[in-house]
Amino acid sequence: MSIRDWPAAERPREKLLEQGALALSDAELLAIFLRTGVAGLSAVDLARQLLSDFGGLRPLLEADLPGFSARLGLGPAKYAQLQAVLEMGRRHLAETLRRESALESPQAVRDYLKARLRHEPHEVFGCLFLDSKHRVLAYESLFHGSIDGASVYPRQVVKRALAHNAAALILTHNHPSGVAEPSQADRLLTQQLKSALALVEVRVLDHFIVGDGEPLSLAEHGWL
Structure with missing residues (x-):
């Protein structure tokens, strides 16, 4: 079943907008980043598979390009997007720290x-x-x-x-x-x-x- 066929309250993006990011699981957050799944797997299913393969969210976020690209449906473009997201987070923390x-x-x-x-x-x-x-x-x-x-x-x-x-x-x-x-x-x-x-x-x-x-x-x- 496609995520679009899920009840609205269970779709990761709608759930985030309604309840906030803290309400989402690691797989749901990753699914929003992935946006789409692959043949036979929804974005959430793909996210769960990736978290299982890597052993959790942290190893996934810290993977190098060869390790990241070896997984289902992921390549240099997704890796670059993920690194950009991580760097934005670091810079946000740095700016917060500089103000105080x-x-x-x-x-x-x-x-x-x-x-x-x-x-x-x-x-x-x-x-x-x-x-x-x-x-x-x-x-x-x-x-x-x-x-x-x-x-x-x-x-x-x-x-x-x-x-x-x-x-x-x-x-x-x-x-x-x-x-x-x-x-x-x-x-x-x-x-x-x-x-x-x-x-x-x-x-x-x-x-x-x-x-x-x-x-x-x-x-x-x-x-x-």
Whole structure:
């Protein structure tokens, strides 16, 4: 049966307009993105099949082009559309964060860093550069490493902080394993960077580690 033959209240698009996006399942949201199904499968059926094949929404969203294009009815055009949607989401979070003080919007900081780093297959270290009122000036991914770690150079962090005329910053990196618990090396690096940046009067406000759940704040745990 085509989706057009379903009761209006059960059609994903109509359901979203009536009840809001939160009321939809992953398959229903994906069906709206797909718009059409393939032979023998409605858009919702195709969405369910894709979620099953990929193992969930997150692996689907993080798939590379070859992996994405290997699935039923999907190709470069759909992949490009999906990447555009994801990037719009990241930029929306960035704009939301720039309008407020980072210290007054801890959840906005967490949401933005998750969007930037959680999908990375290897370790990435970055900084949120802040002005004197703790508003975001810029985000930069500074170092990329293997799945086991990244080499971080304090001199480069200081250089970029000065280039942005930052008064403070928030450090961040991801753990590709999904476990956000800081290692001893993470805590030592945080102290090294804090000391180096203090020499040029730039404060380190926090260091967030991004894993599968909510990013972990070293400041909240008294490790800064």
